[in-house]
Amino acid sequence: MAQTLLRTPLHDRHVALGARMVPFAGWEMPVQYAGVIQEHKAVRADAGVFDVSHMGEFEVEGPRATELLQATLSNDLEKIQPGEAQYTLLTNDRGGIIDDLIAYRLDEFRYLLIVNAANREVDFAWLKEREIPGSDVRDVSDVYGLLAVQGPRALERLGLPEARQFTFAEGELDGIECMVNRTGYTGEAGCELLVMAEDARALWDSVLERGAVPCGLGARDTLRLEASLPLHGNDITQDTDAISAGLGWCCDLDKEFSGAQELRELKARGPERKLISFVMEEKAIPRQGMPVGGGGEVTSGTHSPTLDRGIGMGYVPVASAAPDTELAIDVRGKSRRARVVKRPIYKREE
Amino acid sequence: MAASESYPDDLKYHKEHDWARIEGDEAVLGITWFAQDALGELVHYEPPNEGDTISRDAAYGEVESVKAVSDVVAPLSGEVLEVNAKVVDEPETVNEDPYGDGWLIRIRMGDPAEVDALLDVAAYKQVVAES
Numbered sequence: 506m507a508q509t510l511l512r513t514p515l516h517d518r519h520v521a522l523g524a525r526m527v528p529f530a531g532w533e534m535p536v537q538y539a540g541v542i543q544e545h546k547a548v549r550a551d552a553g554v555f556d557v558s559h560m561g562e563f564e565v566e567g568p569r570a571t572e573l574l575q576a577t578l579s580n581d582l583e584k585i586q587p588g589e590a591q592y593t594l595l596t597n598d599r600g601g602i603i604d605d606l607i608a609y610r611l612d613e614f615r616y617l618l619i620v621n622a623a624n625r626e627v628d629f630a631w632l633k634e635r636e637i638p639g640s641d642v643r644d645v646s647d648v649y650g651l652l653a654v655q656g657p658r659a660l661e662r663l664g665l666p667e668a669r670q671f672t673f674a675e676g677e678l679d680g681i682e683c684m685v686n687r688t689g690y691t692g693e694a695g696c697e698l699l700v701m702a703e704d705a706r707a708l709w710d711s712v713l714e715r716g717a718v719p720c721g722l723g724a725r726d727t728l729r730l731e732a733s734l735p736l737h738g739n740d741i742t743q744d745t746d747a748i749s750a751g752l753g754w755c756c757d758l759d760k761e762f763s764g765a766q767e768l769r770e771l772k773a774r775g776p777e778r779k780l781i782s783f784v785m786e787e788k789a790i791p792r793q794g795m796p797v798g799g800g801g802e803v804t805s806g807t808h809s810p811t812l813d814r815g816i817g818m819g820y821v822p823v824a825s826a827a828p829d830t831e832l833a834i835d836v837r838g839k840s841r842r843a844r845v846v847k848r849p850i851y852k853r854e855e
Numbered sequence: 856m857a858a859s860e861s862y863p864d865d866l867k868y869h870k871e872h873d874w875a876r877i878e879g880d881e882a883v884l885g886i887t888w889f890a891q892d893a894l895g896e897l898v899h900y901e902p903p904n905e906g907d908t909i910s911r912d913a914a915y916g917e918v919e920s921v922k923a924v925s926d927v928v929a930p931l932s933g934e935v936l937e938v939n940a941k942v943v944d945e946p947e948t949v950n951e952d953p954y955g956d957g958w959l960i961r962i963r964m965g966d967p968a969e970v971d972a973l974l975d976v977a978a979y980k981q982v983v984a985e986s
Contacts, residue, residue, distance in 0.1 A: 525895075540857075541921045542896050723895075723922055788943075790899050790919050808898040808921050815899075837917075837924075 513558035514650045514705040522719055530623035532559040534722055541723035545810040548691055548728055552656035553720035554712045557697070558705060561625030561646040563618040563632065569639030570614050577635055578608060579747060579765075581757035587612045590671045590688060592755050594747055595620075595628055600764030600771065601743040602750070604628050605735065607688055609673055619651070619699075621737050650705025654717055655695035655728075657853065662715045665696065679711040690725065692732025692851055727807050730816055731851035733782045739793055740780060740804040740818050749776040749820065751848070779826040780804070782848045783834075785815035789841040791834050797821055798833030798840065811851055821845070857896075857950050860888050866954065867970060868979035869930035871912075874954065877970055882931055885958045886918065886949065889983050895920040897946035902938040902960065909933060909962065911969055916959060918949065931969050933962035 510533035519526060524535035535556065537544065547553045565574060574582055580593035587610050595603040604624040609617040620628045625646060632642045654663060663678060668687050676685040684699040700708045713719060726736070735741045735750060746764075747756045748771045758769050778801065785791060791806030797819055806817030817834075825832065830845040866874040872890035876883040891897065899919040909915040914926035915935075939958050942948050949957035964970075974982065 536922065537895065540896050542898075727921060788899060789901075790924070792924065808919070810921075 511559070513556055514702045515556045515558060515709050518706060518709055519556065519719075524719070524721060527722070529722055530559060530621070532622060534559060535719075537721040537723045538719045541721070541727060542810045544718060544720040544724035545727050547718035548656045548693055548720060548724065549811060550657070552654060552659040552662045552695070552717040553724065554709070554717040555653040555655070555720050555722075555725055556650075556709070557653050558650040558702075559622040560651055561620040561622060561628065561644065562649050562651075562699070563620065563629060564643045564645050565616045565618060565632070565640065566614060566643075567640040568614055569637050570616055570641075573632070573635065573637055573640040573642075574608065574616060575760060576762055577632060579756040579762055580608075581760060582608060582610065582616075585610045588672055588674060590673055590686065592671070594752060594755060595631065596747070596762060596764040596768075597743055598763050598767075600746045600748075600767035602737065602741045602745060602747060602752075603631055603743055605737050605741060605752075607671075607686075609686065623738055648702060650700045650702050650708070652698045652700065652705070652708060652712060653689055653691075653695065654698065654712055655689045655691040655693045656717070657694055659693070659695035659717065662717055663696070663712070664715075678708060681708045681711060683708060690732075690734055691728040692734070692849060693728075693853055726805075727810055730805055730807050730818065731809055731811055731849070733818065733849035735780065735818065736805055745780075745820070746771060746776070748772050749778055750780045776823065778820045778822050780818060780820055781826050781845045782818050782850050783816065783832055783843040783845050784809075784812065784850060785817075785834070786831075786842040786844055788814070789834070789836045789839070790815040791817035791819075791836065791841075791843065796835040797825075798835070799825055801825065801832070803834060809850070815843075816850055817843075857892075858888060858953060860892070861954075862887065862976050862980055862983070863954055864976050866976065867930065867973035868976065868982075869928060869973060870979075870982050871928040871930075872982075873928055873930045875930045875970075875973060876954075876958075880967060881936065881961060881963055882933065883958045883961050884930060885953060886927060887979070887983075888953050889986065890925070891950050891953050891957075894918060894923060894925055897949050900942045900946045900949070900959070902943060903935050905935050905938055907935045908965070909935060909960075918946070927959060930973055931962065932965040934965065935960050936963055937961040
């Protein structure tokens, strides 16, 4: 039986623009409009806009909201003030990654968490089960639309001033109120605009009017892979841990949270394998699940429009994880050379 | 620029969205407009080797877009005489000109009688309409 796909408030806009719609995490989402490569290049050169309204939003509130989140999220929330945000992990008892998310500190006792669409229900259930008196977790995903506007000219096109990454403020665009978050998933400058669902279409129209190019999930994937940003479900999962994934920097191992002890032990003995980024040295496109010679596996792969060659991420034994190490990727039975590179593969010029 | 939809009259077609242009005992093979449109911008072409033998209805190469990889199915059997090097270097040529510069291989047919089993343009358009 066909499952009914959810639609974002911008569904009719995507269809009108001629987007190719595909199922993604239970949602009907645009994978491309004019073409993945064109959209990718628009974000690297100018500005693109992505409908990411499928992502989940939770509000966590109460005098003990911080205590609840400190016990469930890996990063130290005491490091951020109201108006600041933080990349963090929701971890299970084994130190596995339930989800990666961004926590926004709205005020002393109130947080907004923006989580992956595919994990919304699992995350919510996990947090709900661990609620303590004086903390309240609410799924407010349906209240909001979310637009990511990314690229070197994104802020200029929106008429927004520069601001420090991982900060946010109440703002407006052409009279439409929104929360302006200095975050993104492309490796470019830009912001993410959180807007009331009923205002999402007007905001989208404004952003397009200001010259941002509509971009789909296809370009979102090539952009994030060039920026070496992991995708939950591919590169990080409930069965992989932050230390092996190179995400130890967002785990405060001096505090207690689910799986902290397991991560401390893993860090002390050293992980057996590491998540690395690689670039193909031969013409071939790596794909998820392809074996890597010497006992590794590709977790994400694509064609890089910027480099015009195959790139990917994957886990390899620690001995093969250093930049410049040559790898052999099994591309449907043919061995193709690749090289481990320093992350990120693509870094914008400051 | 991507080409606009077309299916030339002078070609023979295979239901897996491949075309063949018959030239004496040789044939030039490629993928149809429908196939390249479904894949999106091509970024990789994995061709057979010149001299390889290919078999009707079996894969002889692969084409890849950013998101997907697809086998290219042989509409006819034969020996590979030539691989289109331009498409190896610039796979997007297939999107721009699927029936011209975007051809994939030239073969010497192993069994010219196989041509009779291919679809004409009207029959292939029916396949497209039902896809």
